[in-house]
Amino acid sequence: MTKRKFSTIDWALNANIYEVNIRQYTPEGTLQAFGSHLPRLHEMGVEILWFMPLTPISEEKRQGTLGSYYACSDYRAIDPAYGTAEDFKTLVAEAHYLGMKVLVDFVANHTGCDHVWTKDHPEFFKKNDAGEFYDSHGWVDVIDLDYDNLELRKMMIKVLKHWVNVFDVDGFRCDMAHLVPLDFWVEARVELEKQKHLFWLAETEQPLYHKVFDATYTWKFLHLMEDVWKGNRPAIDVLTTLEEYANSFPADALRLFFVTNHDENSHSGSEYERLGHAVRAFAILCATAPNSIPLLYSGQEIPNKKKLLFFEKDAIDWSGQCLLQDFYQSLVMLRRRNPALEAIGSQMEVIGTSDADEHIIAYKRSNGEHSVLVMLNLSGRSMLKFTLIGKSVSGKYRSIWSGLEIEMEDHTSFELQAWDFLVYEKV
Numbered sequence: 001m002t003k004r005k006f007s008t009i010d011w012a013l014n015a016n017i018y019e020v021n022i023r024q025y026t027p028e029g030t031l032q033a034f035g036s037h038l039p040r041l042h043e044m045g046v047e048i049l050w051f052m053p054l055t056p057i058s059e060e061k062r063q064g065t066l067g068s069y070y071a072c073s074d075y076r077a078i079d080p081a082y083g084t085a086e087d088f089k090t091l092v093a094e095a096h097y098l099g100m101k102v103l104v105d106f107v108a109n110h111t112g113c114d115h116v117w118t119k120d121h122p123e124f125f126k127k128n129d130a131g132e133f134y135d136s137h138g139w140v141d142v143i144d145l146d147y148d149n150l151e152l153r154k155m156m157i158k159v160l161k162h163w164v165n166v167f168d169v170d171g172f173r174c175d176m177a178h179l180v181p182l183d184f185w186v187e188a189r190v191e192l193e194k195q196k197h198l199f200w201l202a203e204t205e206q207p208l209y210h211k212v213f214d215a216t217y218t219w220k221f222l223h224l225m226e227d228v229w230k231g232n233r234p235a236i237d238v239l240t241t242l243e244e245y246a247n248s249f250p251a252d253a254l255r256l257f258f259v260t261n262h263d264e265n266s267h268s269g270s271e272y273e274r275l276g277h278a279v280r281a282f283a284i285l286c287a288t289a290p291n292s293i294p295l296l297y298s299g300q301e302i303p304n305k306k307k308l309l310f311f312e313k314d315a316i317d318w319s320g321q322c323l324l325q326d327f328y329q330s331l332v333m334l335r336r337r338n339p340a341l342e343a344i345g346s347q348m349e350v351i352g353t354s355d356a357d358e359h360i361i362a363y364k365r366s367n368g369e370h371s372v373l374v375m376l377n378l379s380g381r382s383m384l385k386f387t388l389i390g391k392s393v394s395g396k397y398r399s400i401w402s403g404l405e406i407e408m409e410d411h412t413s414f415e416l417q418a419w420d421f422l423v424y425e426k427v
Contacts, residue, residue, distance in 0.1 A: 002207045004250050006189060008214040011101060012171075012199045012254070012293070014342055015047040016332055021262055021298045022051065022082050023066065024308050027315045031083040031091050038091075042098040044301065044325055045332030048199070049095055050103040050173050052262060054078050054088065058112020061141045064311025069105070070175060071112035071141045075159040085166070092167050101170040103201065104163055108156060109179040110135060110142040118143075124152040137179075147181050156184070157191050164196055171199030177213065178204035185212040201256065207249045215254035215293050218245070222258065225285075228378050229278045235361050235378035239350055242289060249291070252344050257286035258295035265297060266310035273307065277419040280327065281376045284421050287331040288341060288365060288374050290348045294331070301325045334400050338425055340370040352389040360386050360416070364393060371426035373397060373408075377416035384418075387411045397424035 018041060026033035031054075041049070056079045057067040066081075078085050092102050111117065117124050118133065126144040128134045133143035145152060163169050177185065185200075189212050192198055202213035209216060224241050227233035245255065258264075259282050260271040271279050287294040298304070299316040301324045308314045335341045346367035353360045359379035365372045373393060377384055391410055398405045400423045406412070414422065 001248075002210050002250055002253075004252060005186065005211050006193070006200075006214070008252070008254060009171075009197045009199055012048065012214060013344060014335060015101075015293060016045070016287075016335070017048045017050050017103070017201070017256070017293060017295045018046040019261055019295060019297045020049055020051045021308070021316075022054065023069070024314055024316055025298050026318075029081060029313065029315070031078075031087040035091050035094060038094055038098060038100075040322075040325075042100060044329045045336065046100060046296070047332075048101045048103060048170075050201070051105060053105040053107060053175075054082055055107075056080070058114045058141065060112065060114035062112075062311075063141050064309075066311055066313060067112075068141055068311060070107050070110075072107055073112045073114055074116050075111075075156075076162050088167055092169065096168070101199070102167075103171045103173050103199065104167075104169050105175060106160065106163075106172040107175040108145070108184075109176050110139070110144050112141060113143055115143075121152075121155070124149055124155070147184055153184055153187065157188050160188055160192055161195065164192065164198070169198075170196075171201065173201040173203065174213070175203050177202035177209055178206050182209060182211065185209070207253070210250050210253045215256050216249075218255050218257050221245075222264070225259070225278070225282045226274050229275045229282075231380075235359055235376075238285065238361055238378065239363070242348070246290065253291060254293045254343055255289075255291045256295050257289055257292045258297070259283050259286060260297045260300060261295060262297065262308075262310075266308050269307045270303075270305050271300070272303070272305045277380075278378065279303075280324075281378060281419050281421045283328070284331065284374060284423060285361075285376060287335060288363075288372065288423070290346070290365070291343050293343060294335075296328060301328050330400055334372065334423070334425065338370055338372055339367040340365045340372040340425070342367055349392060351393060353386040354389060354411075359384060362388055369426075371395075371397075373422075373424045373426070375414060375416065375422040377418060377420050380418045382418045383415060385413065385415045387413045396427050398427045399424055 023029045053069040055072040056074050056077050058071045058073040125133045126146045135142050200213045201215045202209050301322045303324050349364045351362040361376045393408050
């Protein structure tokens with residue numbers, strides 16, 4: 001199993017991440033306009049803000065009207081459409097004042113086709129047999145960087161240091177991290193650690209990358225949840241997959257769990273198109289799974305039910321009440337106050353159920369005297385009655401939403417409607 005080379009900074013160990021899509025967040029699509037949402041997000045309990053790429057977007061081979069955030073033309077600049085460098089400095093300072101941390105998206109594998117380096121440092125790029133820049137994955141608006149070039153590596157580390165030194169960011173979300181050689185990431189983190197202990201999130205599901213990164217994605221788990229919703233996989237596979245993760249990844253590896261993000265929303269549809277009535281049940285699972293660092297995406301708290309355009313302006317509608325703000329706030333605050341949900345070191349025990357194992361997932365997270373009990377009906381069956389089996393759930397519990405207390409015994413009975421849930425903490 002992979003051995004980790006670096007330690008995760010304390011403030012990230014039990015945190016949550018909120019992904020910010022500046023272009024679509026407000027009608028203005030600017031850093032200043034987003035800033036007005038900071039107090040609300042702070043109240044909701046958001047701890048880490050991840051900003052999708054803020055760099056200028058290449059014109060050459062641009063897709064759609066506005067292009068892809070991930071086709072960068074200058075690693076050191078802020079896209080004028082979003083504002084200025086001073087705007088981002090101010091926003092980071094405001095987030096820090098509220099106790100939130102800031103990650104920026106770092107796209108290390110490729111650039112846009114007219115990146116400034118294509119003229120200043122053409123040797124930084126891979127070239128085909130005809131001597132032309134190219135992308136090896138069929139992406140039409142980007143070109144691959146060549147990490148065999150040692151000067152490129154040095155320059156990329158300077159870019160990372162730029163975002164830390166100029167903007168005081170607290171870490172990086174690294175796009176398609178596994179497409180970049182692992183030894184580069186080791187070199188980069190060693191150098192950056194000399195300046196500031198940062199948090200590193202990798203868009204990959206390869207355990208080996210935990211040698212460098214603090215957290216990785218759980219794409220497999222997302223697609224499993226979608227299959228459970230469609231009826232193509234049994235509910236028990238959720239527990240099987242969590243066990244597989246535990247056996248494959250380092251014990252102190254954080255895993256990013258989510259029901260949506262910018263990729264899934266824009267390319268596959270909103271979480272309601274992919275998970276239907278099961279969204280809240282699966283969001284609870286993402287927030288209470290072992291080693292989890294749960295992700296929320298822009299507008300998830302409304303909830304935003306539309307598929308946001310990726311290459312065009314398509315602003316999120318904030319005109320109504322955020323109907324799920326309290327729901328997500330309750331989950332976040334539970335994680336914050338209850339040691340049973342500490343990502344690293346707490347235990348998970350699967351709880352058997354009478355006559356309902358096919359549909360009901362029940363488990364207890366515990367840490368010393370602290371316990372959180374989760375029951376999820378991962379099926380479309382309503383009025384599903386069951387009892388929990390085992391003395392480990394005995395005691396007094398309080399519902400995290402209603403506040404009602406219940407004395408649980410060996411065979412306390414429950415009933416759940418389709419895709420419904422119960423979450424209790426021991427008192």
